Amino acid sequence: MPEVRSPILELQGITKSFGGVEALRGVDFALLPGEIHGLVGENGAGKSTLMKIIAGVHTEFSGRFLINGAETHFRSARDAHSAGIAMVHQELSVAPDLTVAENVFLGNQPTNRLGLVQWRRMAREAGEQLARFGIDVDPMSRLGDLPIGLQQLIEIARVLFSGARIVILDEPTSALSPPEVERLFTTLRRLREQGTAIVFISHFIEDILRVSDTVTVFRNGRKVAETASAATSKGALIEAMIGRGGEALEHSYTDDLMLPQPSGSSVILKVDQLSLARSLQDVSFEARAGEVLGIYGFMGCGQQELSRILFGKLKPDSGTLAVDGKPKTFASTAAARRAGVALVPESRRDMLFHQEPVYKNISISILDRISALLLKPAQERDIAQRQVKQLQIRPPVVGLDLGMLSGGNQQKVALAKWLTYPPKLLVLCEPTRGMDVGAKNDVINIVRDLRTKGLAIIVLSTEPETVLSLADRILVLKRGAVVREFRNEPVSKDRLLEAA
Amino acid sequence: MTSSEAAPVAGQRARGLAPFLRSQMRNIAPFLTLIFLSGFFAFASPSFATLDNLGNILTQVSVTGIIAVGLTFVILCAEIDLSVAGIANVTGIAVAYFTLQDSYVNIANIPLPGAVAIILSILLCALLGLVNALGLTVIGIPSFIMTLAMMQIAAGISALLVRGQIAYKVPSLITTLGSGSIGGIPWIVIVAALMLLGGHLVLTYTRFGRYVYMVGGNREAAEYSGLNVKLILGAVMVISAVCSGIGGMLGVAHFGSAQQNEFDTYLLDSIAAVVVGGTSLFGGRGGIGNTIVGLFVLGVLNNGLDHVNIDSFLKILIRGLILLAALVINVYAQRLREKAAE
Numbered sequence: 001m002p003e004v005r006s007p008i009l010e011l012q013g014i015t016k017s018f019g020g021v022e023a024l025r026g027v028d029f030a031l032l033p034g035e036i037h038g039l040v041g042e043n044g045a046g047k048s049t050l051m052k053i054i055a056g057v058h059t060e061f062s063g064r065f066l067i068n069g070a071e072t073h074f075r076s077a078r079d080a081h082s083a084g085i086a087m088v089h090q091e092l093s094v095a096p097d098l099t100v101a102e103n104v105f106l107g108n109q110p111t112n113r114l115g116l117v118q119w120r121r122m123a124r125e126a127g128e129q130l131a132r133f134g135i136d137v138d139p140m141s142r143l144g145d146l147p148i149g150l151q152q153l154i155e156i157a158r159v160l161f162s163g164a165r166i167v168i169l170d171e172p173t174s175a176l177s178p179p180e181v182e183r184l185f186t187t188l189r190r191l192r193e194q195g196t197a198i199v200f201i202s203h204f205i206e207d208i209l210r211v212s213d214t215v216t217v218f219r220n221g222r223k224v225a226e227t228a229s230a231a232t233s234k235g236a237l238i239e240a241m242i243g244r245g246g247e248a249l250e251h252s253y254t255d256d257l258m259l260p261q262p263s264g265s266s267v268i269l270k271v272d273q274l275s276l277a278r279s280l281q282d283v284s285f286e287a288r289a290g291e292v293l294g295i296y297g298f299m300g301c302g303q304q305e306l307s308r309i310l311f312g313k314l315k316p317d318s319g320t321l322a323v324d325g326k327p328k329t330f331a332s333t334a335a336a337r338r339a340g341v342a343l344v345p346e347s348r349r350d351m352l353f354h355q356e357p358v359y360k361n362i363s364i365s366i367l368d369r370i371s372a373l374l375l376k377p378a379q380e381r382d383i384a385q386r387q388v389k390q391l392q393i394r395p396p397v398v399g400l401d402l403g404m405l406s407g408g409n410q411q412k413v414a415l416a417k418w419l420t421y422p423p424k425l426l427v428l429c430e431p432t433r434g435m436d437v438g439a440k441n442d443v444i445n446i447v448r449d450l451r452t453k454g455l456a457i458i459v460l461s462t463e464p465e466t467v468l469s470l471a472d473r474i475l476v477l478k479r480g481a482v483v484r485e486f487r488n489e490p491v492s493k494d495r496l497l498e499a500a
Numbered sequence: 501m502t503s504s505e506a507a508p509v510a511g512q513r514a515r516g517l518a519p520f521l522r523s524q525m526r527n528i529a530p531f532l533t534l535i536f537l538s539g540f541f542a543f544a545s546p547s548f549a550t551l552d553n554l555g556n557i558l559t560q561v562s563v564t565g566i567i568a569v570g571l572t573f574v575i576l577c578a579e580i581d582l583s584v585a586g587i588a589n590v591t592g593i594a595v596a597y598f599t600l601q602d603s604y605v606n607i608a609n610i611p612l613p614g615a616v617a618i619i620l621s622i623l624l625c626a627l628l629g630l631v632n633a634l635g636l637t638v639i640g641i642p643s644f645i646m647t648l649a650m651m652q653i654a655a656g657i658s659a660l661l662v663r664g665q666i667a668y669k670v671p672s673l674i675t676t677l678g679s680g681s682i683g684g685i686p687w688i689v690i691v692a693a694l695m696l697l698g699g700h701l702v703l704t705y706t707r708f709g710r711y712v713y714m715v716g717g718n719r720e721a722a723e724y725s726g727l728n729v730k731l732i733l734g735a736v737m738v739i740s741a742v743c744s745g746i747g748g749m750l751g752v753a754h755f756g757s758a759q760q761n762e763f764d765t766y767l768l769d770s771i772a773a774v775v776v777g778g779t780s781l782f783g784g785r786g787g788i789g790n791t792i793v794g795l796f797v798l799g800v801l802n803n804g805l806d807h808v809n810i811d812s813f814l815k816i817l818i819r820g821l822i823l824l825a826a827l828v829i830n831v832y833a834q835r836l837r838e839k840a841a842e
Contacts, residue, residue: 313723337726350720355784356713364714364725367707374705417725 008033008197014063016049023049025221031197038208039201041218041241042436047201051168055087056080086164090171094155096144101126103143104158133157134183149176168199173207177298185211205234217241242437256490260472265289268456269425274319279305280480287456294471295460296496302480303460307429311343312336340424344414351414354403359384361402365417387416408439425456432466444469464493476500526778526833530793541804548807561799562692563751567770569699570743572791573736575774576716578783579643581740585767586654587625588748593658595621595749596667596758607665614671629741633734658760666759670752678753688750700788716783773798776826
């Protein structure tokens with residue numbers, strides 16, 4: 001018995017341009033109360049722009065904006081907030097040094113008549129709220145001490161329970177383990193029953209299909225499809241997203257994939273009994289020339305710490321590293337670089353200089369190879385130009401500030417800076433995270449190409465697809481320990497998830 | 501994919517002159533301030549816009565300029581050095597301490613040949629800079645606190661050396677460079693100009709200079725690029741201390757005496773010159789060119805206020821307000837720039 005509900009939010013003919021380029025073209029979008037609305041599209045397709053309009057971040061646009069049928073115009077994010085619209089951004093925005101309870105009540109701590117914070121009440125209520133979410137933590141513990149996935153759940157919980165009637169979640173599941181995703185979905189469904197409207201943006205199409213009622217697909221600033229989730233499939237959505245035959249690109253990795261025979265090539269890196277308090281326990285493995293070693297695990301399994309140790313950014317409590325058979329203790333990242341180790345961390349912000357031109361970003365790691373004392377800008381540009389061409393970085397202008405490139409192209413620059421003088425060992429953290437299908441394929445091809453050149457490559461990822469698409473051999477890391485190695489045997493997404 | 505990724509960039513380029521000017525605000529605003537101040541004082545006082553007075557201004561900003569060279573490196577790295585004046589003072593006192601004083605000067609000093617005195621003094625300021633560097637990089641004390649302590653330490657050493665007395669004699673080379681002139685141009689102006697030029701060349705054309713900008717632009721990224729960030733930070737602290745020391749030695753010769761607290765005003769002046777000139781307090785943006793403009797803004801302001809009939813106590817307030825305005829512009833320019841990069 002389908003009852004006719006009127007939309008809580010309705011957008012008509014929204015057009016938004018940035019400096020003459022249309023990011024959104026005549027988009028209609030309606031959100032019903034008690035609906036979970038999935039949003040998919042490649043990076044730059046316009047989903048974030050639309051959400052930022054809804055959340056009052058972008059205030060200049062043309063088209064009609066109605067809330068409960070009344071035309072509205074937000075002048076700021078604060079306006080949107082007081083209209084009951086809340087957004088959880090992809091990046092964590094928590095205060096790690098405050099307690100869990102303070103984070104839950106950030107900005108509206110319960111106070112008594114004198115304006116003093118009622119700590120006991122705050123702790124109790126925070127605990128109750130989180131318990132409804134299935135989160136069992138001491139509300140008075142420091143948030144930064146908790147695993148990242150749990151921090152993200154707490155942030156989502158804070159927004160969900162803030163009383164907002166419209167909640168926008170941008171990639172909420174990317175840092176969560178499957179049980180955490182399950183908990184999130186349970187809560188979303190409960191909120192749906194209470195009449196909250198939820199927008200769910202994700203690259204994980206399976207997640208969208210599982211939890212949402214309706215899916216809207218964006219491509220190049222237009223809405224290209226809107227359909228009931230039950231009436232569509234992953235393949236159909238991907239096809240709508242990229243506008244060409246989706247079948248070839250949709251590799252779901254649900255079937256077994258055969259890992260190759262381990263190569264007998266030389267050992268580039270040998271890690272022995274590496275331990276770091278609360279992060280890694282007796283991790284030992286080898287990486288060989290011409291081989292991609294995948295390391296898979298959920299967020300917080302110790303991958304990040306492991307990659308930092310390999311690049312001399314963190315010092316292990318115990319254990320040894322050997323590069324080319326020579327034992328190494330890296331005093332700095334500079335020492336690791338000299339020993340032939342390169343790292344591309346998961347966060348591009350940490351790796352790149354957004355206010356500097358592309359060529360300076362590419363040359364920074366090799367300046368000491370091309371100049372002793374004086375810089376040679378012409379040579380730097382030449383080298384950068386070659387990398388830009390080889391990696392198909394768009395636009396191919398080496399003098400452009402890096403911040404003006406799209407995310408996928410920035411990721412390519414992060415790779416490019418290591419490739420002029422290829423290292424012996426290349427460590428890649430989440431090399432395809434947050435990228436659209438096209439850019440993802442480009443990066444995968446670059447990595448495969450490097451493997452044939454004889455580099456030892458380690459790919460660390462929390463996305464099974466990333467590891468499966470690249471690795472010759474896979475280690476599964478769980479709570480800081482290697483729990484399983486896949487080699488010369490069939491492997492699939494299920495098998496990986498099961499092991500982790 | 502290609503079109504959707506290239507499009508926003510084309511948009512950025514198509515935005516034209518106004519955004520470009522906005523992104524250059526860090527460089528334009530100080531320059532406009534300088535022109536405005538010069539025009540104002542030229543209008544308000546007939547004695548301001550003369551060649552003689554230009555010479556005065558140049559001489560007046562020289563010591564600040566020498567100190568500001570090193571400080572520019574530090575601020576470009578998003579650090580701060582509060583010990584510049586203290587180190588200038590102690591180095592100036594040291595070079596006098598190692599020089600034979602007239603008999604009426606009651607200091608138990610150690611007279612040495614001039615060259616030795618100069619070398620020892622430079623070693624002293626380099627050593628103090630090295631202590632700053634080690635505190636910052638090895639121990640991990642924030643530069644603000646580390647150099648605050650060093651400011652006190654330098655004052656302490658100064659006090660122990662002169663014990664409340666005043667020394668007058670410095671090695672003849674220092675006397676010449678500090679108070680002599682050649683062809684009508686004071687040596688101290690030439691030294692300051694050469695050091696500013698040297699600093700500019702290092703920052704613009706050397707690998708080390710690039711590293712300074714990159715470390716200041718994004719320290720985390722510099723580290724993930726395999727740069728030895730601590731070495732670079734340490735180096736700028738030593739450079740800053742040595743520049744301060746040179747400024748201190750020449751300053752003592754310039755003033756004609758070496759005594760406690762002689763350089764106190766130079767801390768604020770040198771930081772102000774760098775920041776007023778438009779070098780970002782958040783690091784990575786600016787340079788010696790900006791510092792030179794900043795020096796002239798301060799120099800014109802200090803000098804010009806002496807040429808107009810104004811309450812001398814009000815001058816202090818005016819200087820403070822100009823500094824505040826420069827800070828506002830500095831922070832605002834950074835924000836505009838970040839917006840443009842988004």
